[in-house]
Structures are given as C-alpha cells and as structure tokens.
Amino acid sequence: MDKFIGSHMIYTYENGWEYEIYIKNEDTIDYRIHSGMVGGRWVRDQKVNLVKLVENVYKVSWTEPTGTDVALNFMPEEKRMHGIIFFPKWVHEHPEITVRYQNDFIPLMEESREKYETYPKYVVPEFADITFIENAGVNNEQLISQAPYAGMTDDIRAGKLQV
Ligand code: FER
Numbered sequence: 001m002d003k004f005i006g007s008h009m010i011y012t013y014e015n016g017w018e019y020e021i022y023i024k025n026e027d028t029i030d031y032r033i034h035s036g037m038v039g040g041r042w043v044r045d046q047k048v049n050l051v052k053l054v055e056n057v058y059k060v061s062w063t064e065p066t067g068t069d070v071a072l073n074f075m076p077e078e079k080r081m082h083g084i085i086f087f088p089k090w091v092h093e094h095p096e097i098t099v100r101y102q103n104d105f106i107p108l109m110e111e112s113r114e115k116y117e118t119y120p121k122y123v124v125p126e127f128a129d130i131t132f133i134e135n136a137g138v139n140n141e142q143l144i145s146q147a148p149y150a151g152m153t154d155d156i157r158a159g160k161l162q163v
Contacts, residue, residue, distance in 0.1 A: 001026065001050070001052050001058075004023060004050075004052065004058045004074070004076070005023050005025060005026060005050075005138060006023060006135040006136055006137050006138050006140075007021075007022070007023045007074075007076065007133060007134075007135055007136075008020075008021075008022045008023075008132075008133070008134050008135070008136040008143060009021050009022075009074070009076070009081075009130050009132060009133045010034075010130070010131050010132040010133075010153050010156060010157065011081055011128040011129060011130045011131060012128055012129055012131060013036070013083065013126040013127070013128040014126050014127050014128065015036070015124070015126050016035065016036065017033075017035055017036025017037070017039070017126070018033075018034040018035045018036065018039075018153060019031065019032070019033055019034065019036075019083075019128075020032045020033075020034060020144070020148075020153065020156070021060075021072075022136060022140070022143050022144050023050070023060070024045070024138070024139055024140070025138050025139055026050060027047055027048060027049070027050060028045055028046065028047060028048065029046050029048050029060065029062075030042075030043065030044045030045065030046070030143065030144035031043055031046070031144065032144060032147075032148040032152075033148065034148050034152065034153050037087075037092070037095050038091070038095045038098050038099055039099070039148075040099040040100075040147075040148060041098055041099045041100065041102065042101055042102070042144070042147060042148055043064075043101075043102045043103065044103050044144060044145075045103070046062055046064070047062065048060050048061060048062040049061045049062065053073070056075060056076060056077045057073065057074070057075050058073070058074045058076075059071065059072070059073050059074075060072045060074070064102075064109075065102065065106050065109040065110060065113075066088065066091055066098050066102075066109045066112070066113060067088040067090075067091070067113040067118060068085060068086065068087050068088060068091055068098075069085070069086040070083065070084070070085050070086070071083070071084050072084075074130075076130065076133055079129060079130040079131075079133070080127060080128070080129060080130065081127070081128050081130060082125070082126070082127050082128070083124075083125075083126055083128060084123065084124065084125040084126075085123070085124045085125075086121050086122075086123055087121060087122040087123075087124065088113060088116075088117070088118040088119075088121060088122075089116070089117040089118055089119055089120060089121065089122065090112060090113065090115075090116030090117055090118065091122070092122040093116070093117075094112070094116065097109075097112050098112075101147060131153075131157065132153070132156060132157045
C-alpha cells in the first residue's frame with residue numbers, strides 16, 4: 001500500500017466529469033471536482049476505507065456528510081480507474097448546495113440530507129482515464145489547499161501550480 005499512499009491523480013470519467021484526488025494517508029483523502037454535476041466542490045480530510053485488492057489495484061470507499069456514497073477502484077499501472085457514485089435524490093436535484101468547500105459547511109450538509117429526499121438514489125458508474133499521476137508524499141497539507149478554478153487541471157499537468 002505504501003506505493004499508492006501519497007498518490008495525487010487527475011482523471012476524466014467517460015461521461016466527461018473531471019476529478020482530482022490526493023490519497024493523503026492510509027485512511028484520508030483530499031479532493032477537488034473540476035467539472036460535471038458537482039463541479040466546483042472540494043473537500044479535505046475525508047475519512048475513507050482504503051485497501052489493496054491485488055498488486056497495483058486499489059479500492060477507496062466512503063460515505064459523505066451529504067449522504068453520497070462513493071467506491072473507486074484505481075489501476076494506476078493501466079492509467080485507468082472505475083468509480084461508482086450513489087447520490088441521494090436531493091444532491092441530484094440541488095447539486096449547488098454541495099458545490100463549495102464542504103469542510104466549512106458540514107452543518108448545512110447534515111441539515112440538507114434530513115430536509116430533502118434520499119430516494120431513489122441517482123447511481124453513476126463510470127470508467128475514467130487517469131491523465132495525471134504523481135506521488136506527493138504523506139500528509140501534504142499544501143497540495144489541495146485552494147478552490148478549483150477553470151484551467152486548474154491543465155496548470156497542474158503543465159507543472160505550473162507548484163505548492
Ligand atoms: C470521485 C467520485 C465522487 C471522487 C469523489 C466523489 C475524489 C465525491 C462525490 C461527492 O461527494 O459528491 O471520483 O473522487
């Protein structure tokens with residue numbers, strides 16, 4: 001697992017949604033969502049379950065304060081991953097409530113998941129191509145420390161965003 005921990009990746013799902021993840025340590029991720037239904041959303045210090053399934057295949061799973069459940073399988077050697085996201089009905093209907101720096105709005109997420117409907121869930125299973133991968137070390141607090149902006153992933157891939 002040591003090889004995977006510290007991975008900083010950008011990937012584009014086959015539906016066009018672009019995401020960025022940093023595997024901060026053995027049970028924590030930071031991430032930014034650059035496009036798609038909840039583009040602009042970003043989160044630090046989300047607790048996850050992280051396991052190595054077989055050599056070079058890793059699974060990251062968690063449940064969000066919004067009630068969204070996520071399971072991701074990474075195959076870094078193939079530059080591919082597969083993600084499945086289970087959105088509560090309310091996130092599909094009011095994605096804008098979740099599009100923010102979530103860490104500063106945990107009570108709003110918890111209120112919204114009680115106030116609005118959960119079912120039926122909106123399930124999004126997609127493969128993605130990994131377009132950037134580096135190892136940024138463990139517990140790097142600078143890496144995901146600013147809001148996503150248009151063109152940010154191009155800047156990261158071009159090495160223009162040094163942290
Ligand atoms: C991902 C798919 C979904 C991901 C995060 C999410 C970091 C989170 C979704 C949400 O909470 O709305 O690949 O990677």
